[in-house]
Amino acid sequence: MFGLDKLFSQKTPSFNLVSPLDGELIDKSAIPDPTFVEGILGPTAGFNPAVGVIYAPCDGKITQMFRTGHALTITSLFGAEILIHVGINTVDLKGKGFKPLVNEDADVKQGDPLIEFDIPAIKEAGFSLEVPLVICNPDDFKKIEFVAPTQVKAGDPICTLEK
Numbered sequence: 001m002f003g004l005d006k007l008f009s010q011k012t013p014s015f016n017l018v019s020p021l022d023g024e025l026i027d028k029s030a031i032p033d034p035t036f037v038e039g040i041l042g043p044t045a046g047f048n049p050a051v052g053v054i055y056a057p058c059d060g061k062i063t064q065m066f067r068t069g070h071a072l073t074i075t076s077l078f079g080a081e082i083l084i085h086v087g088i089n090t091v092d093l094k095g096k097g098f099k100p101l102v103n104e105d106a107d108v109k110q111g112d113p114l115i116e117f118d119i120p121a122i123k124e125a126g127f128s129l130e131v132p133l134v135i136c137n138p139d140d141f142k143k144i145e146f147v148a149p150t151q152v153k154a155g156d157p158i159c160t161l162e163k
Contacts, residue, residue: 069098
């Protein structure tokens with residue numbers, strides 16, 4: 001036979017993203033910015049950070065590192081374009097309290113540290129600390145599913161994407 005059972009039983013390729021930080025995974029509705037709440041940039045999850053370090057949620061390339069160090073975009077090896085934005089309106093800090101640990105165009109592995117940020121300094125300046133994670137190219141995937149809000153450690157699975 002042709003092995004038709006193999007042809008029809010092929011699984012859809014799926015990929016996982018892991019938490020980029022230690023803290024609490026929150027619903028996007030808890031992020032105090034309508035751009036993220038409404039998913040204007042793409043499917044979004046949020047985090048309340050417990051520690052001021054962002055780690056790579058997957059293997060990939062840093063395709064954009066904002067010069068202020070408050071946000072970056074990573075393109076995963078499976079094609080997901082992921083924006084990670086530390087805090088809300090923190091661009092107004094002009095880099096104060098942020099230390100980028102990688103450069104644009106850097107190849108990174110899941111778990112590599114990407115940005116350090118000073119939680120007390122950001123809070124003292126009056127900024128909200130929620131960290132949105134956005135899949136910016138959702139049309140490239142059949143399914144994008146975030147896990148339910150929960151406590152997470154960097155490296156815990158948080159999202160499944162299917163091609």
